[in-house]
Amino acid sequence: MPQINAERWDAVEKLVDQFCDTDQVPAIALQVMVDETSRCYFKGRQQVGNGSDPLREDAIFLVASITKPIVVLGALKLLEAGELLLGDRVKQFIPEFGCAGKHGVTIRHLMTHTSGLPDMLPNNRELRAANAPLSEFVKQICQLTPDEPPGRMVQYQSAGIAILAEVIQRITGQSCAEFLKQSLFEPLGMRDTSLGVPEEWTTGTDPRIERIAEIRIPEELNIEPHWDWNSPYWKRFSAPWGGLFTTPSDLAKLVKMLQQRGRYRQQQIFSYRTLEEATRNQLCEIPGLSKAARQGKGWGLGWQIVTAANSDYYGDLLSSAAYGHGGATGTVLWIDPLLQASAIILTTQPQEPHGRFLARISNTIVATIEQ
Template identity: 75%
Template sequence: MSRIHPARWQTVEQLVDQYCESGQVPAIALQVITGETTCHYRQGRQSVEDDNGTLRDDAIFLVASITKPIVVLGVLKLLEQGELLLNDRVKQYIPEFGCAGKHGITIRHLMTHTSGLPDMLPNNRELRSAQASLSEFVRQICELTPDEPPGRIVQYQSTGIAILGELIQRITGKSAPQYLRDELFQPLEMQDTSLGVPPEWSKGGAARLERLVEIHVPPELNVEPHWDWNSPYWRGFGAPWGGLFTTPADLGKLVGMLQQQGLVLDQRLFSAQTIRQATRDQLPEIPGLSETARQGKGWGLGWQIVTRAKSEYYGDLLSDQAYGHGGATGTVLWIDPQLDAAAIILTTEPQEPHGRYLARLSNAIVAAIEV
């Protein structure tokens, strides 16, 4: 059973202190799980410009694209209930999606980033600046022409995850935020987690709104006062591709379920086989996807498979069994079954495209693990 070496863990804490005290990263919160031991550490500021402000113990982070595999888990819950098949065409559930070369796109294509869809709508920035609704994003995605036919390329696509959120609503009659709350967050007792900030978070004496950590917005993205990650519009938007608010402790509960192959406190939330399928590389089995197209890449169902060629965010030391996901707000979650360990690193410094702070922290964390 793995454990954390105390002296080596000090190196992790020193690295966090260095990044925060130098101003390179406004805030960092860690949770590392090894065997039956959990280590926590946090440092930095609740607000970017408040030099005297200390990061709260109960701080809530916007984790950006870590949202994606969680939405996929919601769809896999529907699969277990017999509501759909991975090779079903999306147009079966969302008829207006089946146009402009998207007829053959399946649910599996959306989950594995092999649909051929672009990452974002070409007018993504204009839509956000106009405070467009999620339904307007979905409508325009349904009109898109893919860059390539489905199953030909591996191309990261937030647009495809948006359609999975719509799929949840079409099948269940519930919004994706409500469905995830009912089927995932409540069973896992993730009390401080929501897809988008719900109205009830602004109520009560200990309003969760006060616990939201401010993201540092780079100058190139700071184009409209109501556009950025910290705006009321985006906080309430609930993007299926990147709108999840949560804490390291709550994500740790999700990680525990995945490590236990679907078990939560001796109750089965997912079958072990569903978790195995979600966390293994699916790309070799996508018909029409060449070896060249998938070279250096790996995708399960929503989860990224860590490969030697794809070490951004994850560092250089994880095993070939590791999987996880990163987020554009400066976040990463990884699980390594070979190490019997997992890490949640939440920051407020966007680190596209290389995750330089996240990768260095991941290396230091793995170096502190004794198997």
């Protein structure tokens, strides 16, 4: 059975110490699972400024785009309930979406980044500066003309996940945040996880909001501090494409469920067939995609299939069966079924343009595994 080599694990901690002690990264939290063995490690500061308190062991992180596959899991709960099909057109649920060349966009297109929608709205900065609500983003995405017809290109896009969250709301009558809480987080016991900061996190003697680790905002993004990742606006915004707050231990429960083919403790959270479909490459079966469009890319339903072309987050040593997702705030989650291993790496330093620290940590983690 695979296991973690204790001496090699020391190299993981030394690398994390190096990143934090040299201030390349303000804070790093690791949760690594190999078969039945689990290791965690916390290093750095709770706040970005020097002299801040050490990173709390119950610190909560904004994981950015790791949010995306979790929102997709929410939609897959509706698929299992018979509420939607992958081939359903989005306009069945959001009639106003079916205009300007988007008539043929399906749920599968949204989940696989093949809808032709852009990553962000052209006026994304202006909307955030105006503290616009999520509903305004959805309204404007519905009016967009896609960059290409659906199913013709693979283009990473937050806009499609925003529309998927709106589909969830139209079907259930609940916000995406509330639906995820009831259908996924509560059954998994993820008590410190929320899409956006809820009101109850701001009250009490030790409010959870105080546990949120501050992100170092890169100079090129530090233009409008009232709407950056640390701002009250962004914390309340509940962005379906990047607004999830969680902890390594909470994410580990979700990972465990995925590794156990949908089962967690005594509950079957998902059918194993649903998760098999979600974690295999879907691009080969989208007929309009050319070989060139698929080259070097792999997308399941929400999950990125790890390839040599996207090693900036995952490193160089994962197997061809691995899948996961990264986040712009400096986070990555990966699961490798062949290695029987997974890793959750949460930091407060956006990776680009500061180097491949996530990939380097991933490589040292994989190097600890003894078969």
